[in-house]
Amino acid sequence: MSEVIIETKGLWKSFDLGDEKIHILKDINLTIEKGGFYSIMGPSGSGKSTLLYLLGGLDKPSEGSIKVNGKELMTMKDQEESIMRRRDMGFVFQFYNLIPNLTVEENIMLPILLDGKKLKDYKERLEELLEKVGLTARRKYTPRELSGGQQQRVAIARSLMSNPNLILADEPIGNLDSKTGIEIMELLQRINKEEGKTIVQVTHSRESANYGTHLIVVKDGQISKLETGNNEVRKIV
Ligand code: ADP
Ligand code: MG
Numbered sequence: 001m002s003e004v005i006i007e008t009k010g011l012w013k014s015f016d017l018g019d020e021k022i023h024i025l026k027d028i029n030l031t032i033e034k035g036g037f038y039s040i041m042g043p044s045g046s047g048k049s050t051l052l053y054l055l056g057g058l059d060k061p062s063e064g065s066i067k068v069n070g071k072e073l074m075t076m077k078d079q080e081e082s083i084m085r086r087r088d089m090g091f092v093f094q095f096y097n098l099i100p101n102l103t104v105e106e107n108i109m110l111p112i113l114l115d116g117k118k119l120k121d122y123k124e125r126l127e128e129l130l131e132k133v134g135l136t137a138r139r140k141y142t143p144r145e146l147s148g149g150q151q152q153r154v155a156i157a158r159s160l161m162s163n164p165n166l167i168l169a170d171e172p173i174g175n176l177d178s179k180t181g182i183e184i185m186e187l188l189q190r191i192n193k194e195e196g197k198t199i200v201q202v203t204h205s206r207e208s209a210n211y212g213t214h215l216i217v218v219k220d221g222q223i224s225k226l227e228t229g230n231n232e233v234r235k236i237v
Helices: 048-055 078-088 104-114 119-132 148-160 178-195
Strands: 004-017 020-033 037-041 063-068 089-092 166-170 198-202 214-219 222-227
Touching (some): 004 048, 020 198, 020 222, 037 178, 048 063, 048 166, 048 198, 078 089, 089 148, 104 148, 119 148, 148 166, 148 178, 166 178, 178 198
Parallel strands (some): 089 166, 166 198
Antiparallel strands (some): 004 020, 004 063, 214 222
């Protein structure tokens, strides 16, 4: 049986808007297996980012349980949770979220710096990642000197710096043209296949979901889970 990396049970996210209570996510029961490449799709405002942030501990559910690597996020101390997030998870966002006045290599090294580790112990890892994302020649550039696709490559390298098992990406190609988007999806697919990283991405595009192994469709606060790849879709539940 596959190893489970994230498991949610009875997950709700609700907002109190004065006299009205809105439920963004209703009773989400989801299992993310190690080595999978999951895509979350659904209409705008359906709760995709909210779900992704809950899975990564960036937001708290109103109710329910989230276990990451067997540990319950809800009962974890804040400090323990942030250490776990920094070491076991990498995040990639639509607008890259790079630090504008740091160079490519400084941005990639940031997780190590924040974790209080010695940069010199990670020189080899930095070279490997620069190579992997094709930015060795641009290591001294700052983000504004790079194209959108190159900036997203920096963000992907940064997400891999602490060698986490899990990468969470919110619309990683949402701000890119389709040719660049394909290149980024191919990079993510290589990271999934060659390094066995588990990836959960939010995407608007069915094409981009096809790079993955599973599709999670969010609609009216609930999900259905599908298997994808090779342009075939099979309903699991
Ligand atoms: P998606 O990523 O699918 O576009 P989101 O997860 O960003 O959707 O948001 C889902 C819904 O939750 C949206 O309708 C949004 O307006 C609502 N929402 C998000 N955060 C809050 C908040 N702090 N208060 C009230 N509503 C919120
Ligand atoms: Mg969103």
